[in-house]
Amino acid sequence: MKQFSYPLFKLGIVGGGQLGKMMTQKAKKMGFHVTILDPTPESPAGQVADRQIIGNFHDENKLEELAQNCDVVTYDLENVNTKVLKRLFDKGYKIFPSPYTLEIIQDKYIQKKTLSKNGIPVPEYKEVISCDDLKAFGFPVVQKTRKGGYDGRGVFVLKSEKDIENRLGGETFIEKMVDIEKEISVLVARNIKGEIKTYPVVEMVFDERANICDTVVAPARIEEKFLKAAREIAIETVRVLDGIGVFAMEMFLTKEGKILVNEVAPRPHNSGHHTIETCLTCQFEQHIRAITDLPLGSTKQIVPAVMINLLGEAGYKGKPVIEGLEEILSIPGISFHFYCKKETKPFRKMGHVTVVDKNIEKAIEKADIVKRTVKIKGEEKI
């Protein structure tokens, strides 16, 4: 029988945002030692970890310092220096998901190519080399930057040919506009041994002002056959990418009844925050289990939920000021998460609220009240 000395594992996380914070809290629950690498002192994750190394995600020395001090390294964001991580990985440091997997995902065009080449259904896409390429699928068409976009940044819809003058610069590709019935997401976990578990499919609803996922309904209210297909595609996708850890597969359910993979995140994801309150094993604990090759836990959801992101209100910056908190805390089934970021800005993810209710329609109603009531403002108007 295998023995574990305390601490069970020394975990290093590149990135100290909310995902790193929630990962850290679960790792500390299980008896890990956690070190964060983040340039901002007292980052959200750094506040709850054993230690924070202050440094940039691209700083070779800091990344090596982190790897040297940890049994296993992971990250809470995609924008990490894969060149350095690959060198460390090749030296034998345990870094999961593998930087080779991360590299594929970082370039959304390569990501798409890898998936489609391996039979994963994706929207039609095409690399943009000249302006003519923008016209290949007609209009409207979606243009995306290959690297570095997130939370709606790096995506542009060209409605007609005259939008070409406003096109995104840099390396981009286009995707055929899909007639979307629903945007859905499936979390998949895969550990080093290859054990795989999927979470129930969820619906994602977007804030149109900032194109940020705003509301998640779990489980998704779609036909059983689509739930099954989405989970199967998610499993196939994580295999194609040789993913270790929790991966979020964002997908489109089209009006024609097709499921297409839109984007892959190689880490716990906003669409899985509800799992903290609703699933037997939450996505953060599952990620940690997967990358340390512990057995995966059950992903069973025991109660429906709606998750709402708390975004910084437009017009404010500086120290966060929360309105409406007392009003919502008395609603049964509310869980309020605040990420402890010291500065708000418009549409920044500042926290989230999970509303659980055995009746999902009631959860949606309560979530609407929360959305109308809680505001994250800032001490400075802009």
Add this chain to the structure above:
Amino acid sequence: MKQFSYPLFKLGIVGGGQLGKMMTQKAKKMGFHVTILDPTPESPAGQVADRQIIGNFHDENKLEELAQNCDVVTYDLENVNTKVLKRLFDKGYKIFPSPYTLEIIQDKYIQKKTLSKNGIPVPEYKEVISCDDLKAFGFPVVQKTRKGGYDGRGVFVLKSEKDIENRLGGETFIEKMVDIEKEISVLVARNIKGEIKTYPVVEMVFDERANICDTVVAPARIEEKFLKAAREIAIETVRVLDGIGVFAMEMFLTKEGKILVNEVAPRPHNSGHHTIETCLTCQFEQHIRAITDLPLGSTKQIVPAVMINLLGEAGYKGKPVIEGLEEILSIPGISFHFYCKKETKPFRKMGHVTVVDKNIEKAIEKADIVKRTVKIKGEEKI
């Protein structure tokens, strides 16, 4: 509408053990700043808090430093210097539960007198001044130290008159031996406004070797009328004590069908650990809400559970070594908590496991497997 600036509250916790740790994790989830006072560097709570002040629970300067730096102070153990806390409380520092309440609870004889005087049912009891007092209820009889006992320490059963020579020293009292059907516990939360909520009644099962609560079954499998009576007594008890925060009321259900309060803990409690996984608001978040006068959350339990304490194995000390972890993590519905104490010793509370299952008998079976499988040993044999 009330506004909260980040951090929502600066919370100070006297005591950095597992209760402080779990409280801290929930406070950090909600956007608090947390400072721990504990003599052991990198205490379990200190590891996950913003800051730890290294100092003794009885050190006046350190307690004052904590109070000065926090909006509200609480504690995770009873053995705190109430003389100092009362002085700070009288100066206007917010300390909850009030040190005056804590003082009553610290002396189990005064606690019992206060409860019985106010109509709360308790076992018959009597102060021990001379040896003759030990004989007042005949034998067997339970002798208890008035102050400082915990986890079975400070309790002695005199089976017959000849045990008198082995009696406990110091200030003690005796309690009539009760014919116990079940030991149960009820958590109650009361905030500053006086809002009160109770949690479902649970059963407590004790490890006979060390007289430490070993297993908790939630909810208790007892008749509805007893559940109702226990919750009513718990509410009355928290009112009598003017308690603010979460209080655990340990009770006896006697074979005659009476409910008697055995002991009160003025804080979150081992019998409520399962609430992290099973209730809409767990005891740790509830405690924080209560002492900061936020609205209390729903205490509804959404899935049955069994909680098992992981005690240090007899015969070991030093750095903890965990056996059987991989074996249990694959059981569906397991949540493994390790407190990050750097040294184990016999019967020390090192962690716990919560097993949830919609069928409580199945949860009990799984808990038995966990109990047989996981062992917390140490690097040194004693």
